[in-house]
Amino acid sequence: GENVEQHPSTLSVQEGDSAVIKCTYSDSASNYFPWYKQELGKRPQLIIDIRSNVGEKKDQRIAVTLNKTAKHFSLHITETQPEDSAVYFCAAIIWEYGNKLVFGAGTILRVKS
């Protein structure tokens, strides 16, 4: 089955700097890769996602890139703000199956002001 690895486990950046979180997946059939943000005590919130027919997707300060050959994808946050501090999870799924998301272990992002 699918296995998703996520790095780093913790990331501290200065406000205004960029942050990059990387994930690798094992199942080459996976073709949908969402990213969730989870603040302490809150629900995971979908912040951006990418399909395998696209190499990059951007939404304001966040972007996701996908390298299908290498089976890895990354979340990029630019101009970080204190409210970006949270745990970020990547996940992978075969879209057409529409079943279980397989999550990475998460990255704790701390933005220092």
Place this chain on the structure above:
Amino acid sequence: DTGVSQDPRHKITKRGQNVTFRCDPISEHNRLYWYRQTLGQGPEFLTYFQNEAQLEKSRLLSDRFSAERPKGSFSTLEIQRTEQGDSAMYLCASSPHLGEQYFGPGTRLTVT
């Protein structure tokens, strides 16, 4: 609030007791998922439904766990004879047939 809702938000129970959690999905979503999340980990899949049919169960879902979605709307997750290892956040998510999964706030279970 038209998002996924879960009840209760917190549950403290003694080892050996039974507990039941409820999830109300987004109304037009026909898929409903249960995940379990322990501290410092990503959510782990437990089971999912399409309408009232339970289509997949994880091997994490021992015979003490049962989930239902009798009318294809809300779902319940029951844990019988709870153990301390069952302490976790139980998350519910819903989606259209093929679509993004949206999560509820979770039920935090503490087994003492």
